[in-house]
Amino acid sequence: MSKKEKKIQVEEPIHLDIPDDEIWTYQVEGLAAPHINKPYKHYGLKKVIFALVIIVAVSLSVYFSVRTVQKDTYEYEQTQTGYELSKFSNTGYITELNIDYVSRVEYDKENPDVETNFNIIKDETKKVTSVGAYALNCDEKVKVINIGAEVTHVDPKAFYSCWALRQIEVDENNPNYCDVDGVLFNKDKTEIICRPCDHDTYLAEKYGHAKYDENGFRIEPTEEDANYEQYVKDVLTYVVPSSVETVGELCFNYANMKNVYVPEGLKTIETLGFFEIPLLENVYSYKTDTEVTDTHFTTEEELGEVYVSLPEGLEYIGSDAFSYNQAMTYVFIPESVTHIGHHAFWDTVYKEGDELKGVSKINIAVSEESFDSNVKTGDNWRPQYDYLLFKKNIDVVYDSKRIEN
Amino acid sequence: MSSLSGKVKALFTEIKTHWNTPAEGKYVPYKEYKDVVFAVGSNYAGSKVLEYIGFFSACYLIMHHYKLPYLTFSVISILNKPLDYISALMWWFVCDNLGFLPKKTERKFYFVYVLMMLFGISTILFDYSQLFNQTSSFITYLNGLEGMNATACFKTFGTHFLYTGWVGARNIFWRKKLLPKFGRYKYSLYCDVVPKCIMVILIGWLPVYEIPDVATRVWVANLMFATYNVFGFANNLETCTRSISPNLQERIYVRSYPVKISHFFNTIVGIVMPAIIGTLRYEWADINVYKYVIPITFIILAAATMIFAGRIKERIPQPPVEKKVQIKFWDGMFGVLHNKYLLINTIKDLIDSLGNGMLPFVTILYFYTFRLSGLPYSLLVILISFAGTPPDLLSPYFLKRFSYKQIMIFYQLSRAVGNGLIAAAMWFCGDNLNLCGTICVVVLFFMEMTKTVPTTAGHDMNVRIGDYQMYLSGERLESFAGVFGWFTGPITSFVGLIIPLMLLKYGFNSNWDVLFIDASRRSIIVVPIIVDVIGFLLMTIPYLFWDYDSKKQNMVMEVLKRRAEVTEKKAEEAGEAVSGGYLG
Numbered sequence: 001m002s003k004k005e006k007k008i009q010v011e012e013p014i015h016l017d018i019p020d021d022e023i024w025t026y027q028v029e030g031l032a033a034p035h036i037n038k039p040y041k042h043y044g045l046k047k048v049i050f051a052l053v054i055i056v057a058v059s060l061s062v063y064f065s066v067r068t069v070q071k072d073t074y075e076y077e078q079t080q081t082g083y084e085l086s087k088f089s090n091t092g093y094i095t096e097l098n099i100d101y102v103s104r105v106e107y108d109k110e111n112p113d114v115e116t117n118f119n120i121i122k123d124e125t126k127k128v129t130s131v132g133a134y135a136l137n138c139d140e141k142v143k144v145i146n147i148g149a150e151v152t153h154v155d156p157k158a159f160y161s162c163w164a165l166r167q168i169e170v171d172e173n174n175p176n177y178c179d180v181d182g183v184l185f186n187k188d189k190t191e192i193i194c195r196p197c198d199h200d201t202y203l204a205e206k207y208g209h210a211k212y213d214e215n216g217f218r219i220e221p222t223e224e225d226a227n228y229e230q231y232v233k234d235v236l237t238y239v240v241p242s243s244v245e246t247v248g249e250l251c252f253n254y255a256n257m258k259n260v261y262v263p264e265g266l267k268t269i270e271t272l273g274f275f276e277i278p279l280l281e282n283v284y285s286y287k288t289d290t291e292v293t294d295t296h297f298t299t300e301e302e303l304g305e306v307y308v309s310l311p312e313g314l315e316y317i318g319s320d321a322f323s324y325n326q327a328m329t330y331v332f333i334p335e336s337v338t339h340i341g342h343h344a345f346w347d348t349v350y351k352e353g354d355e356l357k358g359v360s361k362i363n364i365a366v367s368e369e370s371f372d373s374n375v376k377t378g379d380n381w382r383p384q385y386d387y388l389l390f391k392k393n394i395d396v397v398y399d400s401k402r403i404e405n
Numbered sequence: 406m407s408s409l410s411g412k413v414k415a416l417f418t419e420i421k422t423h424w425n426t427p428a429e430g431k432y433v434p435y436k437e438y439k440d441v442v443f444a445v446g447s448n449y450a451g452s453k454v455l456e457y458i459g460f461f462s463a464c465y466l467i468m469h470h471y472k473l474p475y476l477t478f479s480v481i482s483i484l485n486k487p488l489d490y491i492s493a494l495m496w497w498f499v500c501d502n503l504g505f506l507p508k509k510t511e512r513k514f515y516f517v518y519v520l521m522m523l524f525g526i527s528t529i530l531f532d533y534s535q536l537f538n539q540t541s542s543f544i545t546y547l548n549g550l551e552g553m554n555a556t557a558c559f560k561t562f563g564t565h566f567l568y569t570g571w572v573g574a575r576n577i578f579w580r581k582k583l584l585p586k587f588g589r590y591k592y593s594l595y596c597d598v599v600p601k602c603i604m605v606i607l608i609g610w611l612p613v614y615e616i617p618d619v620a621t622r623v624w625v626a627n628l629m630f631a632t633y634n635v636f637g638f639a640n641n642l643e644t645c646t647r648s649i650s651p652n653l654q655e656r657i658y659v660r661s662y663p664v665k666i667s668h669f670f671n672t673i674v675g676i677v678m679p680a681i682i683g684t685l686r687y688e689w690a691d692i693n694v695y696k697y698v699i700p701i702t703f704i705i706l707a708a709a710t711m712i713f714a715g716r717i718k719e720r721i722p723q724p725p726v727e728k729k730v731q732i733k734f735w736d737g738m739f740g741v742l743h744n745k746y747l748l749i750n751t752i753k754d755l756i757d758s759l760g761n762g763m764l765p766f767v768t769i770l771y772f773y774t775f776r777l778s779g780l781p782y783s784l785l786v787i788l789i790s791f792a793g794t795p796p797d798l799l800s801p802y803f804l805k806r807f808s809y810k811q812i813m814i815f816y817q818l819s820r821a822v823g824n825g826l827i828a829a830a831m832w833f834c835g836d837n838l839n840l841c842g843t844i845c846v847v848v849l850f851f852m853e854m855t856k857t858v859p860t861t862a863g864h865d866m867n868v869r870i871g872d873y874q875m876y877l878s879g880e881r882l883e884s885f886a887g888v889f890g891w892f893t894g895p896i897t898s899f900v901g902l903i904i905p906l907m908l909l910k911y912g913f914n915s916n917w918d919v920l921f922i923d924a925s926r927r928s929i930i931v932v933p934i935i936v937d938v939i940g941f942l943l944m945t946i947p948y949l950f951w952d953y954d955s956k957k958q959n960m961v962m963e964v965l966k967r968r969a970e971v972t973e974k975k976a977e978e979a980g981e982a983v984s985g986g987y988l989g
Binding site for chain 2: 014015016018020023024026028029030031032034035036037040043046047050053054057058060061062064065066068069070071073087089091092093105107108109111112113114117133134137138140157160161215217249250253271272275276319320323342343346350378379380386389390391
């Protein structure tokens with residue numbers, strides 16, 4: 001017998017001679033004896049122990065689980081300079097959030113109205129100086145955030161996916177941040193940090209375009225409406241001030257915006273800077289000698305020289321910067337660009353029948369050779385479309401000239 | 406060459422001779438092998454299609470349309486836990502007596518289940534939270550739960566009563582009616598398939614995801630998915646094939662060949678369906694996936710399943726259903742607690758819970774690292790899942806060559822190493838997507854390759870545990886085995902909160918787009934994987950105590966056969982009508 005054969009267990013046929021009256025009691029060698037329709041020893045005691053163990057285990061589990069999922073509305077971490085707002089968990093009824101002092105919720109037991117029966121109590125001896133990443137995450141209730149004078153650091157991901165957020169207001173004495181009409185900037189306005197997801201509702205109300213249905217939901221005007229053109233100018237168009245050099249990480253994500261004007265001086269568009277803006281059709285750049293501070297669009301003439309797509313002087317396009325913007329149709333990469341992150345224009349093209357819609361090609365100012373040697377590109381920076389059941393990169397047109405506005 | 410052709414010829418003759426009647430010592434004719442291919446193929450593929458539907462955050466419907474907070478699923482599970490404990494008692498009692506209860510007990514059970522349903526319906530119609538002071542700490546606590554408010558909590562709580570009552574009452578009714586005819590594993594297909602198809606259609610077409618308020622969306626979605634879950638369509642026919650023969654070797658042959666071949670149906674569905682989905686404008690995020698693609702695919706497979714289901718037989722040596730051992734509640738409890746091998750499994754599962762709450766890594770790899778869709782997605786999925794097929798064809802060899810203990814310890818160690826490599830790739834080259842993705846795919850390929858033999862061993866170990874339990878207690882007590890979950894449940898449910906809370910801190914809530922941020926994706930993936938690696942290493946320990954070998958198993962089967970033989974003989978002598986027994 002070979003070594004291998006020896007290792008393989010050979011099962012020999014087994015026959016057990018079990019008398020008829022022993023079928024329920026016959027014990028196989030090496031295994032426990034059957035226990036069928038026989039009482040157990042110490043039956044009562046075992047039942048009690050069993051029940052007690054279960055009750056204690058379940059009670060402890062429920063207690064600790066309940067404690068674990070219970071979160072304070074405001075959670076802070078102490079830092080060297082003060083307190084950081086690390087997590088805000090909405091009670092379901094807080095629509096305005098002040099980030100200035102360590103706060104807590106206190107309920108008014110006399111008031112049965114859940115929407116108004118609470119007060120926010122502030123401890124003015126404890127100043128909030130920073131807001132951590134994902135402090136607000138997918139909140140659906142907060143509409144306004146007020147940032148206090150002492151807050152010196154706001155993480156770019158601090159207000160992630162706050163779907164109802166319309167305005168961020170900053171105390172004018174804040175040394176590091178300011179706001180321009182409800183949008184968060186750094187103090188010298190060289191970086192636009194966060195345009196709230198629902199900023200368009202704020203603008204619609206401000207310019208008299210807001211209409212609501214019987215359930216309180218805003219009705220979005222359509223192209224058939226008489227004042228739609230004005231609505232697009234007032235609400236769906238945004239002018240980035242001329243001082244801005246950086247569009248921050250996640251800055252415009254999920255904005256309801258059709259046109260955006262960016263200044264020729266903009267150098268950086270960070271990761272997910274213009275991520276998933278389904279309505280975004282046009283990115284315009286403008287070159288002006290006068291300072292533009294108003295983010296409200298009136299006419300192109302006021303912005304100086306306007307041209308389509310990304311501005312001359314732009315150097316950095318972060319990963320997923322324009323992903324999922326299928327309404328965009330034209331992209332021009334200027335000569336100044338040196339970095340394009342992975343998936344920068346991902347899913348901006350799609351097929352309708354045999355026709356490519358969206359960004360069907362990318363125009364590049366420089367030659368292929370120059371582009372390859374000077375521009376660092378991430379994986380799949382070009383969008384892809386369905387091609388014979390697979391995916392194909394869209395074409396790149398080198399040595400391209402920017403189209404006229 | 407001639408010896409090969411001789412072997413093929415002999416095989417052909419063997420199949421032809423025993424096409425309708427099995428060979429001596431065997432139980433399954435080859436015709437049934439053919440039926441297994443079609444029956445299990447459509448059932449397995451259909452059940453796999455249903456994996457795209459569920460009340461969990463990684464379901465694409467929840468991910469792209471419902472957008473529910475991640476922690477909410479844990480909150481709902483805590484809300485449901487107390488009732489689960491109570492309802493499990495009744496459930497086990499019914500299941501392990503195969504639905505055959507004394508008349509009086511049956512009436513009591515129906516009464517309790519109907520009461521539960523009525524209470525559940527009342528919570529849905531009325532807002533019980535209004536009975537409490539709205540500023541009490543209880544209500545403010547409920548209002549503060551992630552994605553919930555007091556109203557939603559009460560309705561979710563009530564939904565679970567409705568679900569439990571409904572499922573419980575159906576369980577008694579249909580088991581009693583269908584089990585004697587169709588056997589314990591496949592009877593449920595006959596009563597569930599039509600309502601399941603209707604629910605699959607409704608899930609896609611009811612616009613519950615358009616409800617703007619998250620708490621309302623949560624409880625309505627929970628109600629809808631609970632109703633969907635009332636009706637099952639599990640991989641019942643494959644389960645049935647695990648008991649297709651009392652001959653251990655024949656069981657493994659059926660599992661290794663016809664069952665494995667049947668999985669090609671799923672491979673085809675796995676290629677075609679994502680390819681079709683890839684042609685939709687928003688791909689997996691397109692609601693037409695749930696309105697058309699999944700329902701149509703599922704209904705075709707469900708119909709095929711029902712056509713072939715009747716041709717598969719279960720052959721567990723057992724006394725006739727009417728003569729089976731009646732299991733008293735406490736006997737059932739203590740019966741399973743005396744099963745040493747169930748205890749080993751339980752400890753292993755307890756350690757495994759360290760990874761509970763993890764996001765599905767493979768989904769993230771495909772969608773957020775590689776951004777795959779359409780045919781490339783299908784091909785990669787198939788490539789990886791196919792990796793397990795060749796080794797599985799050699800399962801009978803491996804299972805003879807190595808002990809189950811060795812196989813399972815190897816499995817846990819290979820998971821630990823594989824996951825460790827993935828964590829390292831994600832950590833050190835997470836922003837170089839192609840490199841990181843390629844490393845992960847290669848590791849996944851090898852992990853899949855080394856998974857199928859242990860999976861087969863694991864299934865067979867579970868069948869053997871059931872056989873051993875039948876030897877110990879006179880019944881398989883598969884449901885009473887859930888009592889171990891009573892002890893581990895409190896621990897696993899608490900441990901299962903650790904990872905979701907960790908993920909929340911790293912930015913993962915209801916919006917999966919956070920995984921497009923490289924730094925966040927890294928933390929969200931790597932830390933839970935490391936926790937899982939520790940779990941896999943620890944899981945080797947319980948298997949060191951596994952000593953249930955083939956010899957013991959064969960002796961147990963002999964005892965079971967003898968019991969069936971003697972019981973049926975006595976029943977016949979007494980002139981009693983019997984059904985559902987099997988002598989082996």
